[in-house]
Amino acid sequence: MRGLRGATTVAENTAEAIWAATQEVVSEMLKRNNVEPDDIGAAIFSATEDITAAFPASGARKLPGFDAVPLFDTRQIAVEDAMKMCIRVLLLVDTPLKQREVQHVFLGKAANLRPDIVQNGK
Numbered sequence: 001m002r003g004l005r006g007a008t009t010v011a012e013n014t015a016e017a018i019w020a021a022t023q024e025v026v027s028e029m030l031k032r033n034n035v036e037p038d039d040i041g042a043a044i045f046s047a048t049e050d051i052t053a054a055f056p057a058s059g060a061r062k063l064p065g066f067d068a069v070p071l072f073d074t075r076q077i078a079v080e081d082a083m084k085m086c087i088r089v090l091l092l093v094d095t096p097l098k099q100r101e102v103q104h105v106f107l108g109k110a111a112n113l114r115p116d117i118v119q120n121g122k
Contacts, residue, residue, distance in 0.1 A: 006089040007110035019059030032103040037065030041092040046076045
């Protein structure tokens with residue numbers, strides 16, 4: 001089992017924006033790591049305190065194959081000067097990839113969270 005990390009930001013606090021951003025980052029995480037929903041043991045989503053219009057997990061639930069994936073939402077710790085409007089994702093997956101082969105996905109302004117692992121637009 002490996003942990004796949006992802007994060008993204010939303011431009012506005014609406015259900016549609018939250019769901020679309022969540023679906024985009026999760027879909028990209030699956031694609032880049034050749035993972036199918038059946039490979040996922042659990043998915044954990046966190047959101048900054050300014051995201052209140054919808055649960056990120058409810059957006060992921062709309063993805064094909066996610067009807068049986070255990071999903072969990074939580075609130076990020078409110079840290080002074082932390083990134084705003086940010087959704088973070090942790091997928092626990094069965095994969096033959098070694099931990100250093102896993103491609104983590106940081107989209108939008110969230111790419112600034114981990115510039116050490118964001119390469120070539122990944």
